[in-house]
Every structure is written in C-alpha cells, then in structure tokens.
Amino acid sequence: xxxxxVDAHDDHDHHGPDKGLMRWVRTTNHKDIGxxxxxxxxxxxxxxxxxxxxxxxxxxxPGLQFVDPNxxxxxxxxxxxxxxxxxxxxAFVGLANWMLPIMVGAPDMxxxxxxxxxxxxxxxxxxxxxxxxxxEGGGPAAGWTMYPPLVLQGGKSxxxxxxxxxxxxxxxxxxxxxxxxxxxxxxxxGMTYMKMPLFVWTxxxxxxxxxxxxxxxxGAVTMLLTDKYFATSFFSAAGGGDPVxxxxxxxFFGHPEVYILILPAFGIVSQIIPTFxxxxxxxxxxxxxxxxxxxxxxxxxxxxxMFTVGMPVVGExxxxxxxxxxxxxxxxxxxxWVSTMWRxxxxxxxxxxxxxxxxxxxxIGGLSGLMLAMTPIDFQYxxxxxxxxxxxxxxxxxAVFSIVAAxxxxxxxxxGHMYDEKLGRLHFWLSTIFVNVLFWPQHYLGLAGMPRRIxxxxxxxxxxxxxxSIGAFGFGLSQLLFVVVVFKAIRGGQQATDQVxxxxxxxxxxxxxxxxxxxxxxxxxxx
Amino acid sequence: xxxxxxVVAVIFGLITAATAQADWTMNMRKGAxxxxxxxxxxxxxxxxxxxxxxxxxxxxxxxxxxxxxxSRGYEASDFHESTLVEIVWTVIPAVILxxxxxxxxxxxxxxxxxxxxxxxxxxxxxxxxxxxEYPEEGISFFSNLAASSREAAxxxxxVNPATVDHYLLEVDNPLVLPVGKKVxxxxxxxxxxxxxxxxxxxxxxxxxPGFINDMWATINExxxxxxxxxxxxxxxxxxxxxxxxxKTQEDYDAWVAEQKGAAAAKAEEADKxxxxxxxxxKGEEVYNTSCASCxxxxxxxxxxxxxxxxxxxxxxxxxxxxxxxxxxxxKSGTAMQxxxxxxxxxxxxxxxxxxxxxxxxxxxxxxxxxxxxxxIKAKR
Numbered sequence: 001x002x003x004x005x006v007d008a009h010d011d012h013d014h015h016g017p018d019k020g021l022m023r024w025v026r027t028t029n030h031k032d033i034g035x036x037x038x039x040x041x042x043x044x045x046x047x048x049x050x051x052x053x054x055x056x057x058x059x060x061x062p063g064l065q066f067v068d069p070n071x072x073x074x075x076x077x078x079x080x081x082x083x084x085x086x087x088x089x090x091a092f093v094g095l096a097n098w099m100l101p102i103m104v105g106a107p108d109m110x111x112x113x114x115x116x117x118x119x120x121x122x123x124x125x126x127x128x129x130x131x132x133x134x135x136e137g138g139g140p141a142a143g144w145t146m147y148p149p150l151v152l153q154g155g156k157s158x159x160x161x162x163x164x165x166x167x168x169x170x171x172x173x174x175x176x177x178x179x180x181x182x183x184x185x186x187x188x189x190g191m192t193y194m195k196m197p198l199f200v201w202t203x204x205x206x207x208x209x210x211x212x213x214x215x216x217x218x219g220a221v222t223m224l225l226t227d228k229y230f231a232t233s234f235f236s237a238a239g240g241g242d243p244v245x246x247x248x249x250x251x252f253f254g255h256p257e258v259y260i261l262i263l264p265a266f267g268i269v270s271q272i273i274p275t276f277x278x279x280x281x282x283x284x285x286x287x288x289x290x291x292x293x294x295x296x297x298x299x300x301x302x303x304x305x306m307f308t309v310g311m312p313v314v315g316e317x318x319x320x321x322x323x324x325x326x327x328x329x330x331x332x333x334x335x336x337w338v339s340t341m342w343r344x345x346x347x348x349x350x351x352x353x354x355x356x357x358x359x360x361x362x363x364i365g366g367l368s369g370l371m372l373a374m375t376p377i378d379f380q381y382x383x384x385x386x387x388x389x390x391x392x393x394x395x396x397x398x399a400v401f402s403i404v405a406a407x408x409x410x411x412x413x414x415x416g417h418m419y420d421e422k423l424g425r426l427h428f429w430l431s432t433i434f435v436n437v438l439f440w441p442q443h444y445l446g447l448a449g450m451p452r453r454i455x456x457x458x459x460x461x462x463x464x465x466x467x468x469s470i471g472a473f474g475f476g477l478s479q480l481l482f483v484v485v486v487f488k489a490i491r492g493g494q495q496a497t498d499q500v501x502x503x504x505x506x507x508x509x510x511x512x513x514x515x516x517x518x519x520x521x522x523x524x525x526x527x
Numbered sequence: 528x529x530x531x532x533x534v535v536a537v538i539f540g541l542i543t544a545a546t547a548q549a550d551w552t553m554n555m556r557k558g559a560x561x562x563x564x565x566x567x568x569x570x571x572x573x574x575x576x577x578x579x580x581x582x583x584x585x586x587x588x589x590x591x592x593x594x595x596x597x598s599r600g601y602e603a604s605d606f607h608e609s610t611l612v613e614i615v616w617t618v619i620p621a622v623i624l625x626x627x628x629x630x631x632x633x634x635x636x637x638x639x640x641x642x643x644x645x646x647x648x649x650x651x652x653x654x655x656x657x658x659x660e661y662p663e664e665g666i667s668f669f670s671n672l673a674a675s676s677r678e679a680a681x682x683x684x685x686v687n688p689a690t691v692d693h694y695l696l697e698v699d700n701p702l703v704l705p706v707g708k709k710v711x712x713x714x715x716x717x718x719x720x721x722x723x724x725x726x727x728x729x730x731x732x733x734x735x736p737g738f739i740n741d742m743w744a745t746i747n748e749x750x751x752x753x754x755x756x757x758x759x760x761x762x763x764x765x766x767x768x769x770x771x772x773x774k775t776q777e778d779y780d781a782w783v784a785e786q787k788g789a790a791a792a793k794a795e796e797a798d799k800x801x802x803x804x805x806x807x808x809k810g811e812e813v814y815n816t817s818c819a820s821c822x823x824x825x826x827x828x829x830x831x832x833x834x835x836x837x838x839x840x841x842x843x844x845x846x847x848x849x850x851x852x853x854x855x856x857x858k859s860g861t862a863m864q865x866x867x868x869x870x871x872x873x874x875x876x877x878x879x880x881x882x883x884x885x886x887x888x889x890x891x892x893x894x895x896x897x898x899x900x901x902x903i904k905a906k907r
Contacts, residue, residue, distance in 0.1 A: 062688040064680060070762045070829060137831025143759045149736060150719040150761055153862045155831045237737020243720060244735060278597070280607040308722055308757075309733045310714075310740035313639040317632055324624045331620045332613065338588050339612070345603035346596045356592070360585060367577040374627065376634040377570045379730045380555055383722060383757040448552040449726040451757045454765030456680055458695045459688050463551060503603075 017517065025120070028112035029517065030097045031414075033119050037094025038407070040122055042483070044086035045400075047130065049476050051079040056438075056472035059465050064456055072455035073141035074133065080144035084261065085168045086126050088395065091403045092264040093118075093175045096203050099410065100179060102508045102515065103197050105188025105524045110181035118174035125167035132157035143453060145254070146221065148235040148246050152228050159229075162221045169214040176210035179203055188507070190526030194288070197506050198281065201288050202267030205295045209256045209263070212299075217253040220246060244309050251302035259298045262394060263291060265362075265402030266333060269355045271506070272409050273337055276352035277344025278503035283336040290329035290336075297326050307378045316375045323373035327366070334363050349501070350424030354405030357397055357432050365393030368443065383453075386446025392439045396475075397432070404431075404482065411486065412500045416514040417493035423485045430478035438471030556726050559752060559773070560744050563729035565634050573627060638730060641743040644711035648702065652714075652721030652734035652756070653869070654862060655763035655820055659702045666786045669869055671816050672766050673697035680766060681824075696753040699816075701770035705779035706746050714740040718864055719761060725754030725769050733758055746773040761862065763820045796873050796900075803880070803897050810881025813874045818882075821862060826886040833862065837886045847898065850879055851906050867907065872900035879903075 017023040017032065027033060054075045058066050067075070097115065101108055109115050132139040137155030140146070146161070154161070183204050187196070196204070223234040224246070233239020235246045266287075274281045281287065303311060303319040311319075337359050346352070368390040372378050381387060404427075412418050441464035446452075450461045457465065496513040507524060508515075557567045595601045649660040653669075660667035672680075676695050679686035688694040704710055714723055716734040724731035728744040746752075754769040774782060815824060821833040828835040836842050841850050854875060857865035866875065876898045883889055883896040 062694065063684065063686070064682045068682055068762075068829075069765065070832065073759070073762065073764070135831070137829070141761075147720055147759070150759065153719070153761065237735075242737075244738070277595075278603040279605065282607050283613055284608070286608075286613045308731050309735065310738070313636055316635055316639070320631065320635070321628055324628060325621075327624060328617055328620050332617060334584060335616045338584060338591070340607075341588060341591045342595065343601075343604045343606070344591070344595050345601050346592065347598070348592075348596075356588070360588070363581065363584060367581060370577060371570070371573050374569065374573060374631045376631055376638055377566050377573065379638070379732075380566055380570070380726065382731055383724075444551075444553040447555045449556065449754070451724070451755050451765070453759045454755070456688075456695060456765050458693070460552065462689075 026116070028108075028116050030101050030109045030112070030115065030519070031515070031517070033115050034094045034096075034098030035414075036119050037090045037097060037122075040119075040126075041087050041091035041094060042486075044082055044090070044126065045479070048079050048082035048087055049479065051075045051082065053472060053476050055079065056469040058455055059457070060469040061466065062457055062459050062462050067455070069455045070141055071138060073143075073453070074139040076453050077140050077143050078129070078133065081129060082126070083395070084144065084257070085165075086122075086129075088261050088399050088403070089172060090122060092203075092206070093172075095264070095268070095403070095406050095410075096175075096179055098414065099508060100182055100200055100203060101186065102511060102519045103200050103506060104183060104186060104191060105507050105520050105526070106182060106186035107518045107520050109178050110185055111178045114174050115178050118171045118178065121167050121171040125164045125171065128160050128167070129164040132160045135160070145250060146224065147250075148224060148227065148243050151224060159225065162225045165221050166218055169218045172210050173214045176207035176214075179207040180211070188520070188523045188526050194285065195526060197267075198270035198284070198287055199264070199267035202263045202270075202291050205291050206260050206263045209260050209295055209298065213253040213256040213260075216249060220249040220253065244306070247306045247309060248303065251305045252299075254305060255302040256295070256298045259294060261399050262362075263295065265358065265399050266291060268402045268406045268409075269337060269358050272351050272355040272405055273340050273359075275409075275501050275504045276349060276355075277341050277346050279340060279344040281336070282339035283332070286332055287336055290332045293329040294326060297322060297329070301326065304373060304378070307375050308382050320373060320375040324370065327370050327373075330366055334359060334366070349408075350419070350421060350428055351405045351409035353425065353428040354401045354408065357428065358401045358405060361393055361397030361401070361435070365390055365398055368393065381446060383451055384446035385442040385450045385452055388452050389439050389442035389446060392442070396439065397435050401431070407486065409501075410508070411489050412496035413508060413511075413513050413515065415489050415493075416496055417489045418496050419485050419489040419493065423481060423488075427478060427481045427485060430481065431475060434471045434474035434478055436471070438468055438475050441465075441467045441471075558727040558729050559746050559748055559750065560728055561747070562634075562638055562744070563727060565637075566729045569630060569634060576623065576627065638742075641711045641741050643709065644743055645708040646705075647711045647713060648704070649713045649715070650723050650734065652716040652718075652723070652760065654718050654761050654864065655756070655767040657702075657723070657767065657769065658717075658869070661783075664783050664787070666783065666790070668700045668786075670698045670700045670702065670770070672768060673699055674816070677766070677815070693753065695766065696755070696768045696770070698768055698770045701751070701772045703772045703774060703779060703782050704746060705776045706749050706773050707776070709743055709745045711741060711743045714742065718862070720758050721756050721760045721767070722758035723769060724757040725752045725771050727752040727754075728771065731757050746771075749773050749775055749778075766820070793871060798900070801873070801876065801899060803884075803894075806877045806880040806897065807884060809874065810877035810879075811885070813870065813878040814881050817866065817870065818878065826882070836882055837888065842882050842888050847879075847883070847896075848906075850883065851875075851898065851903065854879055855903070855906060872903040875903045876900040
C-alpha cells in the first residue's frame with residue numbers, strides 16, 4: 001500500500017502537468033508540445049483555407065466580382081505562406097514531437113525547454129504575419145516567393161513580413177536541432193540507425209535540410225530588408241545588384257523546402273502501409289538510401305524553378321538533368337510501397353485509405369513534375385495553372401493527406417479512444433473526390449494558357465475555373481468533418497487497445513493508449 | 528447519326544450555349560512556329576510516357592487492392608527485400624529518363640540559339656503594359672489593355688465579359704511582325720520582373736530590370752496570336768496581354784510605312800495651343816489607360832500603397848512644377864514610374880491638366896491649372 005501511495009504522489013505532484021492554461025504555456029513535455037503544434041496547424045489550415053476560398057470565389061467566373069486585384073494578390077501570397085509555414089511544417093513538427101521520442105524509446109525530446117520556446121514563437125510569428133492584412137495598404141502582395149523588385153514596393157506590411165519569416169525560421173531551426181539531438185542521443189539500446197522506423201529516418205534527414213536551408217532564407221529576406229531601408233542594392237540592377245540573384249538564393253532554400261514538406265510524409269506512409277497490409281515494408285534499406293538521395297539532389301536542382309530567367313544553356317541542361325534524376329529515387333519509393341501492398345492481407349481503415357490516396361495522387365503530382373523538369377516544354381508550362389495543379393497535387397493530396405493519415409493512425413494512441421470510423425471514411429471519400437475536382441481541371445487550364453496568380457481571366461478559361469471552384473468549396477467544407485472526428489475522439493469513444501491496429505509494429509504500440517505522461521522512463525531493449 | 532451521338536451532341540450544344548465563348552481546351556496548343564511544334568510533340572511524348580507509368584503502377588496497386596485483401600481471406604506473405612528487383616527498377620527509369628533527356632537537350636540548344644536573326648524587336652515590360660521598339664525601323668510604341676476589356680474588368684463593372692471581344696486578350700497597339708523571318712526579341716523591364724509569353728510562339732522569357740534576355744521565333748502563318756504576362760508584377764498583372772499580329776512581308780512593309788507617317792503627324796500636334804476642353808477629354812483618356820490602375824478612376828488611390836490625387840498638395844495650388852516633375856521622372860523607391868518616355872508632350876500636358884481639374888481639385892475653375900504641351904517640352 002505504501003509503495004503505491006508513493007508512486008501516485010510522484011505522478012501527480014512532481015511529474016504531472018500544471019493545471020489550467022499554464023500547463024500549456026510552461027510545458028516542456030513532448031506530447032503537450034506536439035498537441036499544441038497540431039492544434040495550431042489545424043487552426044491555420046482553416047485560416048489559409050479561407051484565403052484559398054476567397055481566391056476560388058473570385059475565380060468562379062470571369063470578371064471581378066468580389067475583391068480588388070491588389071487584395072487578390074495578398075490572398076495568394078498569404079495563402080501560400082500560411083499553408084507552408086503555418087500548416088504543413090508545424091503539423092510535421094507536431095507529429096515528430098509526439099512520435100519520435102516514443103518511436104526511439106526515449107522519455108522525452110532531448111531539449112525540452114527549447115522545444116517549448118520553438119513552439120511559442122509560432123503564434124507570435126503567425127499573428128504578425130496575419131496582422132499585415134490590417135495595416136495600411138494591406139498584406140504582402142508580391143507572392144510567397146517575395147521576388148524583388150516587386151516585393152520592395154510593399155508598404156507597411158513589408159517589414160512585418162520579413163520579421164515573421166525570420167521568427168518562423170528560428171522556430172523551425174530550433175525544432176530541427178531538437179529532433180537531431182533526440183535521434184542521435186536518445187535511441188534505446190540496440191536501436192541502430194538502420195533499425196529506426198522510417199518516420200524517424202525521414203525526419204532525421206528533413207531536420208538536416210531545415211538546418212541547412214532556413215538560414216539561407218533568413219539571409220535572403222534580410223538582404224531585401226536592407227535593400228529597402230538601408231540603401232543597399234543586393235538585388236537592384238541600378239546599384240550594381242542583380243534581381244535574379246534573389247531567385248537563386250531563394251530557391252536554394254526553396255527547393256530543399258519542397259522536400260522538407262514531403263519527406264516526413266514519405267515516412268508516415270511507410271509506417272501506415274505495412275500496418276494495414278500486415279506485411280513488412282518492402283526494401284527498408286533502399287527507402288533510407290532513396291530518402292537520402294532525394295535530400296542530396298534537392299540541393300542541386302533549385303534553378304528549375306526559374307528556367308525562364310535567361311540562364312546560359314549549359315546551366316539549363318544541368319538543372320534539367322539533375323531534376324529528372326530525382327524521379328529515380330522517388331520512383332523507387334513508390335515501387336516499394338506498391339510492393340509492400342502486393343500479396344499483403346489488406347484492410348482499408350481511414351489511415352490506410354489516406355495513405356493509398358497519398359501514393360496515387362502524389363505519384364500524379366510526381367509525373368507532372370517530370371514533365372515540368374524538361375526545360376523546353378517548361379517554357380510553355382512555367383507560371384501557368386499547370387504548375388499550380390502540379391504542386392497542389394504533391395502538397396494537398398500529398399503532404400496534407402499524409403498528415404491526416406498520421407492523425408487517424410495515431411489518434412487512438414494519443415487519446416486512448418477509437419475515432420468514428422464511418423465519419424473518417426466519409427471524410428476520406430469527400431476529400432478525395434473534391435480535391436480532384438479542384439485540382440485536376442487546373443492541368444487543362446495551364447495547358448490552354450492560363451497564367452497563375454491572376455484575379456481575372458479570358459472567357460475561354462471559364463468552365464474549368466468554375467469546376468475547380470466548386471471542388472474548392474467542397475473540399476474546404478469536407479475538412480470540417482475532420483474537426484468533428486478529431487474532437488469526438490478526444491472527448492470519448494470506444495477504448496483503444498495498446499496495439500490499436502492488428503498489424504502495427506514498433507515501440508509506440510507497446511505503450512498504453514493514451515501513453516504515460518513521460519513516455520519511456522525505463523529504456524526498452526531493441527533486439 | 529446514331530441516337531447516342533445525337534444525345535451527346537445535344538448535351539454538348541447545351542453546355543456550349545450556356546457558356547457562350549468558353550471552350551473546353553484540354554491540351555497545349557500546337558502553335559505557329561517550328562519550335563512550338565517540336566515542343567508540342569515532346570510534350571505529347573512525355574505525357575504518354577507518364578500515362579504509361581501511371582497505368583502500370585496504379586494497375587498493380589488496384590489489382591493488389593482488389594485481390595490481396597483480408598476480407599477475401601488472403602494470407603499475407605512475408606517477402607520484404609530483393610536487391611535484384613531494386614536494381615531493375617532503378618535502372619529502367621534511369622534509361623527512360625536518358626531517352627527523354629536527349630531530344631529535350633537538342634531542342635533546348637536549338638531554342639537558345641538566336642544567332643543569324645533577320646530582325647530585332649525590343650520588348651520592355653512596364654507596370655502594366657508592354658513597349659515594343661523596332662530599332663532598325665525607328666518605330667516604338669506602347670501596348671495597353673484594350674479599353675473595352677478595361678471597362679469590363681473593373682470591380683463589379685456590371686459588364687458580362689463574354690460580350691467583350693477577346694476579353695483581357697486584346698490591346699490597343701499589337702506587336703506586328705512579318706511571317707517567315709527569324710525575329711530576335713530582346714527583353715527587359717522598366718520596373719519589376721515581367722514575363723513575355725505568347726503560347727503560339729511557345730517560348731516564355733522573363734523581362735528583368737537592368738538585364739536583357741533574348742529569345743527568337745519564326746512565325747509560319749499570318750494570324751493573330753494572343754498571350755499574357757506570366758510573372759507576377761503587381762496589381763494589374765492579369766491585365767497586360769500580349770498580342771502579336773503576323774503579316775505577310777508586303778502587309779508588314781505597308782504597316783511600317785504607315786507607322787512612320789503617324790509619328791510625324793503626332794509631333795505636329797504637340798506644338799499647337801490646346802483648349803481646356805481638348806486637354807480634359809484627352810487627359811481623361813490617357814488617365815484611364817496609364818494612371819487608373821493605381822490611382823483608380825476616381826483618383827482616390829489605395830491608402831498606404833497608391834496615394835490619392837484628390838486634394839493632394841501635388842495636384843492643387845502652386846505645385847504645377849513638382850507635379851510635372853513627378854509625372855515626367857517618376858518617384859524613386861515607389862511604384863510611381865517615369866512617364867517622360869512613355870507619353871508625348873501633348874498626352875502629358877493633357878493628363879496633368881486632367882489631374883489638376885478633375886474630382887473637384889480645381890473647384891474655382893482657376894485657369895492657371897491648365898498645362899500646355901509647350902510647358903512639358905520646356906521641362907524635359
């Protein structure tokens with residue numbers, strides 16, 4: 001009796017969370033911080049989504065019905081910034097926070113206080129970014145790529161944009177350092193690098209991409225800042241600078257950033273498919289090497305975003321071939337997933353549905369990426385809706401679907417309750433149908449010649465734009481269902497077992513559902 | 528006609544009738560140059576390669592999803608690696624990519640070779656219009672969005688875009704080129720980055736301030752080819768179309784002669800004394816084409832971005848000299864560009880007069896607020 005009482009005392013007073021709001025403000029617990037990241041990301045998903053709906057509402061018909069072109073440009077700019085820096089990146093960091101310590105058999109992240117700080121920077125950075133919409137002249141309107149000289153014409157929103165990008169970058173770098181430190185130092189005895197689950201591997205590599213490229217972005221935007229306010233001319237030809245140099249520096253960050261947004265997704269899908277195929281992942285080692293190859297290649301392909309700036313032909317040839325090369329390791333991944341499914345014993349619960357949706361639609365985005373890689377034809381595709389369709393296929397049914405799949409997959413573990421499977425499947429089918437209604441016609445629009453980032457268009461583009469807008473509203477509304485499912489599971493539902501899924505393997509399934517406040521206080525042994 | 532095709536035709540007819548000028552173009556245009564045809568062909572090859580890969584991969588997946596499911600009692604096997612298979616599906620895609628890269632590389636080298644051209648046109652991007660210069664002929668002019676499109680493109684303009692001829696794809700002065708000649712385009716910009724693109728000429732290239740890019744095209748058939756700016760360049764990025772009119776050599780020569788005559792007539796206009804009514808009428812026209820994108824037709828501008836011209840210290844009182852200076856030379860560090868080389872003396876005088884007298888800026892009808900072309904000439 002005595003021993004029991006002492007245990008309970010320890011749990012509640014010394015190692016348990018604070019009560020009320022301060023629990024969340026002061027927390028250094030990886031699960032609490034993971035939850036904060038995920039909720040923040042969910043909120044931003046609807047903020048960024050609302051902006052997308054403003055865009056699609058204006059594009060529903062030719063002519064200007066709702067907003068001024070200047071505000072339209074603010075919406076396209078803010079939608080991208082919020083979806084990238086406010087939704088997809090924080091969601092992946094949230095998943096990493098929740099799952100990495102558990103998956104490597106650690107009690108918590110390696111640097112818990114920095115963990116708290118890296119999250120709490122985010123709400124302030126996001127508030128400053130969204131706040132630009134309320135200053136004189138409105139938000140930034142030069143596109144998320146912030147190309148000078150256009151971005152330098154920005155008004156009061158300009159410095160706020162720069163500082164919020166700085167803050168978001170600091171937060172990302174701290175998160176990445178924490179992840180590297182956790183993976184390198186806190187793995188359970190016996191867990192060698194080549195025994196780590198793939199989600200851990202892909203995040204390990206992603207963290208290095210973040211550490212390598214975020215400072216580059218910070219440097220680029222700082223140069224913008226000094227060009228505007230301190231009379232430097234890094235990017236002004238009149239002062240001996242070069243506006244194209246910004247694009248090189250930006251995309252040196254921007255292309256690895258693309259993989260920052262997709263490598264963790266590869267990891268998630270590589271966890272989920274074996275579980276529901278009841279069969280080990282095919283080609284574990286080649287998955288790791290393919291991820292590393294993609295990460296390496298991502299540093300030498302940046303200029304394929306700027307084939308039309310007028311590069312020397314040798315440069316164009318190099319960037320074309322390097323970019324096409326990425327199709328090889330990416331193909332290996334897709335083939336491995338398909339082989340994992342092959343002769344498995346599959347069931348199709350919601351996480352598996354989203355994972356399969358990911359594989360199919362990400363591959364479609366990958367194939368259009370191959371088309372875009374080929375410089376001569378890119379001269380036609382560049383800056384049209386074909387590009388918009390391409391990157392939304394890899395980011396929405398790609399990155400976002402993987403995040404949703406991960407939430408469904410681990411939600412029973414997190415909350416201890418099974419989610420509503422029927423609603424989950426409904427969410428999947430609505431999302432999949434509408435996301436294709438939304439983005440598939442944009443391929444046609446781009447091929448027919450509609451440039452991106454325009455608030456109004458010639459009448460021959462009217463039909464597909466209308467279809468696309470209908471898809472957008474359908475997709476947006478379907479996501480409300482996700483909120484319902486998640487909050488229903490948080491509040492209650494059928495008790496989840498520790499194992500949760502029949503075919504699941506890995507350390508996270510050895511813990512109780514929900515897991516104890518400190519994950520592994522005794523390190524597990526890995527054979 | 529079978530019953531089925533009739534039904535399809537009726538449905539199709541209904542859809543097209545409902546959407547007026549709209550069409551359902553789903554593919555790239557073949558275009559009007561040899562290069563554009565090559566690009567189209569390569570596009571189709573890559574497209575079919577992608578379709579084939581997709582069918583193969585998704586076919587295997589779907590087969591697996593149908594047959595290898597637990598509900599059919601399928602037992603999972605345990606295979607999970609094979610070096611041979613991994614090598615095969617690394618090498619085969621690599622070979623396919625090399626086979627695609629070879630024709631693409633050749634084509635690229637061809638596209639980038641603008642040597643031995645027959646004529647040169649300089650294209651300069653402005654917020655938000657294009658300037659075309661023919662250095663050999665001494666012709667230059669600006670190409671703005673057509674007035675019919677501009678009127679229909681206002682926020683809640685109440686004009687159905689479907690009733691406007693080539694809505695957003697029509698300009699006042701198109702670029703005129705001869706067919707069968709290798710035309711070299713020199714591209715640059717006066718303010719921010721733009722990109723000059725006509726899908727039928729296939730190549731898109733950025734116009735960047737301080738740098739000159741080049742590209743070339745040999746148009747095969749006479750015709751009108753339409754495109755748009757393809758690089759975000761600010762508020763009216765969607766409203767600066769490119770229209771290229773390709774003519775036979777004869778028609779082109781006639782057009783060149785006509786342009787040279789028109790320039791002489793224009794120079795004469797600038798020297799005469801204008802009445803206030805003439806200046807106001809012309810000024811409103813110039814204002815709506817060149818100024819209203821930012822300062823709006825009402826003169827109110829957009830607070831924090833584009834200043835209001837109503838009651839501004841620059842547009843009322845004794846500020847004529849400063850006003851002329853700003854319009855002529857622009858204001859550095861802002862989006863206000865120098866109009867000195869875009870508008871002639873008469874147009875500048877008219878638009879400045881308009882700005883100083885419209886919107887109640889000169890309620891007393893003070894005659895000192897009238898600017899004559901000669902005053903502009905003196906300031907240049």
